[in-house]
Amino acid sequence: MNGVLFFWLCLVSWLHLATAQDYTCSATKPCAIGCCSNTGVCGLGPDFCGASCISNCDRKSDCNPGWGMQWSQADKCPLNVCCSKFGFCGTTEDFCGNKTVQSPQCSSGSSSSKRTVGYYEAWSITRSCDRMYPESLPIGSYTHLNFAFAFIDPSSFKVAPMNAGDEALYKRFTGLKSLYPDLETWISIGGWSMNDPDQPTATTFSDLAGSADAQAKFFDSLISFMETYGFDGVDIDWEYPVAEERSGKPADYQNYPAFLRNLRNALSSTGHKYGLSITIPSSYWYLQHFDIVEIEKTIDWFNMMSYDLHGTWDSSNRYTGPYLKSHTNLTEIDQALELLWRNDINPDHVVLGLGFYGRSFTLTDPACSKPGCTFSSGGNAGPCTAAVGTLSYAEIERVIAGGAKVELDTDAAVKIVTWGGNQWVSYDDADTLKLKLDYSNKHCLGGTMVWAASTDDAQGSAAAALSKLTGRSIISLAATSSSADQVQSCQLGECGKQCPNGLKPAQRSDGKNKGNTGTNTGCPSGQSRLYCCPPDNMPTCQWRGGAPFCNGKCHDGEVEVSSSLSGTGSECWTGHKVLCCTQNAANAAVAECKWYGSAPFCAAPFSKASCPTGRQSLTYSNYGAGGEEPCITGYKSFCCDQPPPYENCDWYYHGGKILGQIPFQCTGECPAGKASIATDPSGCLSGYGSFCCSSPSTTNDPQVAAFTAQLEKFVKNPVCKASDRQYTKRDGGERTVALAKRHDLAPSDWSALMLQITALAIGRAGTYQSSLMAGQFNTTYGEPFGLSLDQIHRSFDDAPLVDTNSRTESLMCMGRNAGNEVDDYERSRSSVCVLPCAAAGAKRRGVDASLSESNGTKLLLNRNIGESEESQSSAQFGLPTWGYIVDGIVNGHMTLVYEQLINTNAGENILEIVWEVPDDSYRETAADRWVVFHFHFEHLANRGGVNRPGIYAIVAFHAQQYANSNRYSRVDGNGHNTDNRRAHILQCNTGSQATANTIYWYPGDLPNSATSNLPVWAQVLTRFGNYLFDEDLVTEETFTGAQRGQLTTFTHETDPCSSRRYFDWGGYRQSRQFTPNGNAQGQPSTEDSQDDNDEV
Incomplete structure (x- = not known):
């Protein structure tokens, strides 16, 4: 999805080329571009490629500027861009002269609120930090979430997961709809890497688009896939058709639209309303190979990748060079969208891409950090994304929190961050997202798209900023389900407009003419707001409170919808009328709120009317719902039950749009997705402001x-x-x-x-x-x-x-004591995990306890192995706890098999200890033969005169067989999600970004007698640690002994703990297997077949 966009134009004009290269030629010195004439000058057309040509005479121009098709490859330029007099295609003044493109213009300010699409990177769960599981996504900020990515099998043309483990995420991803029924979850197929030339899928899209048989297989597979996992639509991300360097073929240009038509027909044949979108690039170089006019007829919308406009790849491009430029430059985005407007693409079918990440650079000169200065390389990799030249939104936030300098580039509409002397990154925050949303609304775009929702921070800050702009708050409380039994809510419509889709006007039951229910409160003369309800839950309504002395009150079984000084009849001299509707499921939530405070003296001066017990004020106003007698002193309060049925509320005076509006001339419009609850002319010279909320969702x-x-x-x-x-x-x-x-x-x-x-x-x-x-x-x-x-x-x-x-x-x-265990673990960890420089036994509490006796009476359902300290066997609850397994080890019921040191593929240090289980009480399945403990270690520290290993995490798992390795067979631990799923016992820290304040566990450091006042978890782990130390299983000799680990150590001069020693592996990746009294010699230097990812 976030593929490299090489450059804006495929070629520059001949004038530009002339300044960049030697355009002279001869019979033996051919032109780089064009034909060589007998005058020794390069060019195109009949003057250069005709009778006077002496070399490269068969070359043709990109387009026909008027010299005929004999000399041109095409009569017109792709995408209707301009043909220069030299026969090159482009969009600047050199190509187009004084011709301009008319962009769509909209006066209202909420068109892009229609869709907010977020892409979810499935691989985000593999990051070393800032992992993002589907359940962590702020789903209320999005209308659509796209799972990135699925691939297409190049042989069977069936949908295939991009990575192992993705299938386990599919239903978790689509299951998010149970928390937000208006959300749609789509599958995105393709992505940048699928078309990489070195991949077996490089030409799969081309092969698929060109074969009816392949398409039939793909459609069957895709529909089955979507039905199985509950996806609502498919996004095709082909990067890119035709382009040779992206494995494309010339036939792709015509085949792609035909393929999409066939796909649409296949999806429609199912009877489901499956959605269909495609991604498109923002560069002319790649977009020219999309027949966007034909494609638009088939799809629901285009997702434009208006990011990655610049990056480290610019350094090798002679047309761009190694210059600092923003990857989401709004000026260039505007130029990219002009390619669509040249072809009359409906802006409602265009979704603008936004980046929740930044492209970073290392400055050539730390004193030169403005756009246009040069970079020497990509910026330093972030600790979590681990990619040179890229930082996630979360990583950029931490950089800023560390004191980085932040500046606004108003031309590009981005923030520039500099730090560390030579680091530079551009990114979008709340301020620049607003600039891009204002631009989107001005040009009538049909939504925004985020790459990627999974690069946001843990609080969803970027999504929250975007939601505030789209009117879809991070507390998106107005969701209504598309399911048949969902109860939609009634709402007041906009002045002079029809009801929103799916709703119809409620009918009046009073007066001679009856007809549609509505109110003119807050509307210009001659206009009114309809009261709109779902057809299957339609109330009847009438105005109550007779003029001229009005005292409008609804009857039992009715709800008050609005107020007015006239309703549909005579004007009130005092008081006001109320619009009352029969209460039903669609408007029941309205009864949960009421205006309090009676005019003219609503409350004490500058105060708000108080709410009754059990209700709280949601807002206040001089005019109540809008059409009431105003307050002379104080304000009326809108008081609601808790939680309130209306949320995501605020006062709006120009429908959420500010730029370009006339101050104090209020429109009273609500942003998309909101409905008016009340109106107030205060602060407006003309018109009304509206208190707008998301429509209430009923508690049923x-x-x-x-x-x-x-x-x-x-x-x-x-x-x-x-x-x-x-x-x-x-x-x-x-x-x-x-x-x-x-x-x-x-x-x-x-x-x-x-x-x-x-x-x-x-x-x-x-x-x-x-x-x-x-x-x-x-x-x-x-x-x-x-x-x-x-x-x-x-x-x-x-x-x-x-x-x-x-x-x-x-x-x-775990049952009723799960909460206690969470609390116990946290209290225990603060005592078990300590600073490396602290004196042994410092600040510890003490008394003795027996592991088995203290555990036996506490009833607790166990988790999988290792995640409960309770001593419960498999026979008792089906899964042995780590407390029970430790009991067996300490009491001599298990047999030690081997110890081994491993430097993992991720660069972590593990001590692996394996014991053989003696009977079924220690097994979960009959195949379980061993229990394996991984101790993640970092250093040796002097603790009270004894050098002890600093361990930051412990996991345990069952093993069933040995796995072949390069030299020494280890028990197989690769089944992370099945047979060898890890149980997490201890997590002092993650092992990354360690500082002087990072804490560790030191086996044998704390006596058993010092733990009786601590929770059972601390007692169990302390007893286990003392056993490991006393039995010489985890001591200094384990790591450095000549017959055992054989590691050497060194110190860091700047380490605040002067006694701390780190391990030098000497180029090796693992030790031989050993036991305390065994005889092991030599170390293999190559890694084995296990990934050893313990998720610590």
Whole structure:
């Protein structure tokens, strides 16, 4: 998706070329471009390529400037760009003279709020930090989320996952719709790497577009794929047709539109309303190979990749050079969009790409950091994205927080950040996103697209900034479902306009003519607002409160919708009339709010009328709902039940648009996605301001009801067994022991429930449904079982690289003490993990405890191996806890197999210790033969006169077989998501970006007698650590002994801990396997076949 966009124009004019190269020639010195005439000058057309030509005489111009097709490749330029008098295509004055392009213009300010598309990078879960699982996405900020990417198998033409593990994410991704029913989830197929020349899929798009048989296979596979996983549409990201350097073929130009037509027909034949979009580049070089006029007839919209306009690739391009330029330059974006306007593309079918990341450079001269200065290379790689020349929004935020200098480039509409003496990056924040949104609205664009939603920070700050501009707040509380049983809400429409799609005017039941219900409050003379409701939930309405002395009040069974001094009749001399409608499911939420404070003396001066107990003020106004007698003193308050049915609210005076508006001349319009709740002329010389909110979503929302039903099912029978687990389970082998009774949920329902709880705990879904679900969780499960959403969230923070759904499932399967365990772990970690320079045993609490005795009485359902300290066997609960396994090790029930030091592919240091399990009580499946512990270590530190290893994380897992390696066979630990799923026992830190304040665990450092006042978790780990040290399993000799690890050590001069020593592997990747009394010699230098990704 974020592929390199090489340059804006494919060629420059002949005049430009003349200044850049030698344009003289001869019979033996051919022209670089053009024909050589007998005058010794290069050029095109009959004067150069005709009778006077002496070399390269068969060359033709790109276009025909008037000298005939005999001398030209084409009569006109692609995309209707201009043909210069020299026969080259382009868009600047050198090509077009004084000709200009008319861009679409819109007076309203919300066209781009129609769509907000976010791309989700599936590989974001593999980052070393800032991982983004689907449940972490702020879904309320988006109308569409695209999963990036799926590939196409080059042999079978079936849809295929881009990476191993993507299939496990598909339903988690589409399941987000259960938290936000208006969200659509699409699959994006392709991406930059699919067409890389060295990939087996390089020509797959071309092969597919050119073969009816291949298309039939692909369509069948795609439809099955979308139905299986619940995708709502498909985005085709072909980068790029025709272009030779991108594996394209000339026939792609005609084949691509035909392929898309066939795809649309196949999707339509299913009876589903599947969506179809494609991505397009912003560079002329690549866009010229898209027949955008024909393609527009078939698709729903174009996603324009208006980012990556510049990057490190510029340094090798003679037309751009190594100059500092923004990768989202608004001036160049405007030029790119002109290519579409030249071809009369409907702007509503164009979605503008925005970047939640930046392109970074290393400055050639630290004193020269303005655009136009040069760079020597890409900027330093970020700690999480780990890519030279690119930083995520989250990484840029941290750079800024560290004191970087930030400047606004108004011409490019970007922020420029400089730091570290020679680092430079451009990116978009709330200020520059507004500039781009204002531009989008001015030119009537049909939406915005983000690459990538998964490069946002943990709080969703970039999405929140965008949501504020689109009117789709991060708390997007107005979601209405497309499902048949969803109850849509009534709303007041805009002045002089028809009802929104799907709604119709409510009917009056009073007066002679009756007819449509509405109010003229807040509207220009001769206009009114219709009261719009869903056809299947249509109330009847009437004005109450007779003139001239009005005291409008609704009757029982009615709700007050609006107010007016006249309604549809005579004017009130005092008081006001109210519009009352029969209460039904579509307007029930209106009854949850009411205006308080009676004119003329509404409250004390400069004060607001108070709300009754149980309600809080959402806003205040002189005029109440708008058509009421105004206050002389104080203000009326709009008081609502909690949580309020209206959210995402604010006062708007120009429909959300400010630029170009006349001050104090108010339009009273609401931004897209909002409806008017009240109007007030205060502050306006003419017109009204509107209090606009997202339409209320009723509490009988079917998504909330379904969530509550599933949660109640689990509460009735809150027991998990291994086969129930979707994220912490391990497949394979028959059970060897009887299991606890299963809960009453089907596997798909259980998976959906875990996804929803995870998203609720993270708290960034930002939808009304999620707020209601959170309340249901706390009432139905959290309070009786002692586990809050906050505790689940904190457990994610305790192990930031662990799959969040796995953590949720583990806690839900632990029963009533899960919340206590989260609290215990956090209290224990602060005592077990210490600074490397602290004195041994400092600031510790103490008393003794017996591991088995202290664990035996506490009933706790276990997680998978290692994630509960409770000593519970497989026979008791189906999965042995790490507490039980440690008991077996310490009590001599297990046999040590080997120890081995490994320097992993990710550069981490692991001590692997393997024990053989003696019986079924230590197994989950019959195939389990060993238990493996990985101790992630960094250094040796002197602790009270003893050099002890500093360990920052511990994981454990079962193993079933040996895996072949280059020299020494190890137990196979590659099944991270199945047989060898890791259990996370300790996480002092992530092991990256260590500082003087980073904490570690030092085995043997804390005596058992010092832990009795600590939680059981600390007691178990301390006892295990002392055992490992006393048995010489984890000591200095383990790492440096001549018959064991054989590592050497060194110190850092700048290390504040002068006694700390780091390990030198001497070019080796792993030690031989050894035991404390064994005889191991030599070290293999090559790595083995295991990735050793423990997610720490």
